[in-house]
Amino acid sequence: MKTQVCIIGGGPSGLMLSQLLHLKGIETVVLEKHSREYVLGRIRAGVLEHGFAELMREAQCGERMDREGEIHDGFEIAHDGKLSRVDLKKYSGGSSVVVYGQTELTRDLYEARDKMQGKVIHNVEDVALHDMKTDAPYVTYRDGDEIVRIDCDYIIGADGFHGPSRKSIPKDVLVEHEKIYPFGWLGVLSRTKPVNPELIYARHERGFALCSMRSQVLSRYYIQVPLTDTVEDWSDDAFWDELKRRLPEEVGERMETGPSIEKSIAPLRSFVAEPMRYGNLFLAGDAAHIVPPTGARGLNSAASDIYYLYHAMTDHYLNGDDAGLEAYSAKALARVWKAQRFSWWMTMLLHTFPDSISYDKRLQQTDMDYLFSSENALGSLAENYVGLPF
Numbered sequence: 001m002k003t004q005v006c007i008i009g010g011g012p013s014g015l016m017l018s019q020l021l022h023l024k025g026i027e028t029v030v031l032e033k034h035s036r037e038y039v040l041g042r043i044r045a046g047v048l049e050h051g052f053a054e055l056m057r058e059a060q061c062g063e064r065m066d067r068e069g070e071i072h073d074g075f076e077i078a079h080d081g082k083l084s085r086v087d088l089k090k091y092s093g094g095s096s097v098v099v100y101g102q103t104e105l106t107r108d109l110y111e112a113r114d115k116m117q118g119k120v121i122h123n124v125e126d127v128a129l130h131d132m133k134t135d136a137p138y139v140t141y142r143d144g145d146e147i148v149r150i151d152c153d154y155i156i157g158a159d160g161f162h163g164p165s166r167k168s169i170p171k172d173v174l175v176e177h178e179k180i181y182p183f184g185w186l187g188v189l190s191r192t193k194p195v196n197p198e199l200i201y202a203r204h205e206r207g208f209a210l211c212s213m214r215s216q217v218l219s220r221y222y223i224q225v226p227l228t229d230t231v232e233d234w235s236d237d238a239f240w241d242e243l244k245r246r247l248p249e250e251v252g253e254r255m256e257t258g259p260s261i262e263k264s265i266a267p268l269r270s271f272v273a274e275p276m277r278y279g280n281l282f283l284a285g286d287a288a289h290i291v292p293p294t295g296a297r298g299l300n301s302a303a304s305d306i307y308y309l310y311h312a313m314t315d316h317y318l319n320g321d322d323a324g325l326e327a328y329s330a331k332a333l334a335r336v337w338k339a340q341r342f343s344w345w346m347t348m349l350l351h352t353f354p355d356s357i358s359y360d361k362r363l364q365q366t367d368m369d370y371l372f373s374s375e376n377a378l379g380s381l382a383e384n385y386v387g388l389p390f
Helices: 014-025 036-040 051-060 063-068 087-092 102-115 238-245 248-252 298-319 323-350 360-370 375-386
Strands: 005-008 028-031 070-072 072-077 082-087 097-099 117-120 125-130 140-144 146-151 156-157 175-190 200-202 209-215 220-225 260-274 281-283
Touching: 005 014, 005 140, 014 028, 014 102, 014 248, 014 298, 051 063, 051 097, 051 298, 063 102, 070 298, 072 087, 072 360, 082 087, 082 375, 087 375, 097 209, 097 298, 125 298, 140 238, 175 238, 220 238, 238 248, 238 260, 281 323, 298 323, 323 360, 323 375
Parallel strands: 005 028, 005 156, 028 117, 072 200, 156 281
Antiparallel strands: 070 097, 072 082, 125 140, 140 146, 175 220, 175 260, 200 209, 209 220
16 A cells, blocks of 8 residues: 555544645545544543634534534633633633534544545554655554555654654654653543533642533533542542532532543643654654643644644645755644643642642742733733644
């Protein structure tokens, strides 16, 4: 089999790049380890920055997002027993975010690929990358007892943290940066009306909480828990009781509760791999970087990688211009590190750290007080939350 671009990973990043390149007449093959049903069963983030939404529209996949997604012009921060609103539209110069579940977004991308007869191969095993430093790289995978070979010009590693792409880069080339936080988020999905029209991020002495949503009838809530906790430690009733304790009384009183339809714990960590290019292999998304979910930068950071790759590949194939390919790693990493900084800042501002001393707590309180006393500080928060320019 031969193609121009072989994309490893059939999540939203890989599918979006495949769709965008196909629209420009550039051939792709997408390889995915899991079944389509498995990919669509993953519950992930649902806050799309302004640039991501524009990219979905350019990929001709934004119709349902625009129809069913919730446009949010701001969000609330609960602190000191009260709610303070961050007016994104005001402080970002008119931008907003779209609340639209990643599962639905991925479904839209799959349907678009189907309509264009895009080649997405599922349930591939033993994927291996070869000759990445040459002009003739190729990828192999196992299909039953058969080894299938795909010759290509470029390989895109959009296969997540555990995929083979990043691991194919020699250890003496790759530099990895990682920070592990001493807690996780216990998340619950419920068929209940969201407690608030906009998201609520809560800082409380008992720990962080987040009131989010997937739609007007589907809510997503989180509370900070120790890494030693398990899902089995938390009944639905215990979760709702603890969530309410961490929110202003007025919010807790109007909260609609119900049985969880999904419950999981996600440890928080930050990770960046450098460089994001090795020969004709280009990393994108979780294969190269991970952020804490605070601030909703994960999927959005992946989208910026895809934006840069899409334009670089288009310039190469349509204009014979390789400047974008040569600059990809540096350009992508510059934005990635800004997303890392913002996620780190949001995490430090809103969470309770088990080893905090009184000095740390007073600084955290001062940071919160400063945020709502300075229009410049609110502007910086809004600018980062809606998404920095590509």
